[in-house]
Amino acid sequence: MQVFTTHTGRAAPLGRSDVDTDQIIPAEFCKRLTKTGYADTLFANWREDPEFVLNDPARAGASVLVAGHNFGTGSSREHAVWALRDWGFRAVIATSFGDIFLRNAFKNGLLAVALSPDVVERLAGCAERDPAFEIEIDLDRRDVRADGGTWTFEVDRRARWLLLNGLDDIGVTLGSAQAIGEYEGRRHSWLPALRRGELATGRPAEHGVAR
Incomplete structure (x- = not known):
């Protein structure tokens, strides 16, 4: 698994709350037998709308998703994290996350950062106005820096250790x-x-x- 210490990347604003795992990846795509190759399934139904944010060529290469409240709620499918990861996202910023999604994210190298609603709204607004807007996330310091501001975030101690060392549960066992x-x-x-x-x-x- 890829080590995560710091990451600076362009932000894509999702602008939606209560996004469940079926919206992240529809159930019909969960029949695949691999853990990779899910980029084409991410937000598949929403991407049928030409105006959806990830269809904008200017958003190509964005690696930080700025969502809203309660991201990743719903069923426990790990495929939702795989799809986000395979698209190229290294982190998701929201005001809160579904509990199971949060655990799956950390196990698969995707950093989930919970910040206050006013900060998330500020970051999303910057990203909407400027497709080149970047966010820097420092997992070692546990802070987010962008638009002249710095905000700290909480992260589970073990999850942080796994990400900083590029390990999943199998990697820990092999150690x-x-x-x-x-x-x-x-x-x-x-x-x-x-x-x-x-x-x-x-x-x-x-x-x-x-x-």
Whole structure:
């Protein structure tokens, strides 16, 4: 996963509140079997409107989405984060987020920043007026800088650590591979274990046994 320490990018103003995950990515696109390649699905229904913000060529390359209140509410689909990430967004700024969306975002390298309504409105207004308007986000300092202002934000300690180190849960586990191997080497051979290949097939050992 890509390390996130600081990021400066052009902002795209969404200008909508209570955006749920079905609006971020419609359900029919969640049948794909990969974790990448979802850029074409992001806000698919809204993008049928030629006036939708992401259809504006001047917004190409924007990497900070400025939304409204309660962004990412609704179902728990992780695909919503994948679609935002694959489009090129590194961060989403809003006044609040759906709880599950927030967890999925941090697990997939997307920074979700909650700021006060007046600040979000200010940033969105700047972005609407100027497609080249940039926002700088410093995760190490936990602040946002733009339009001559600086605002701090709160972020879960573990989520911040994962982003700063470019890790997801799998990466954290792999970091303990040596300790896990040593533990497995000390286990008694008669204890239950998966035979080789059974992780792939999903079939249990015939007698619940070993190696």
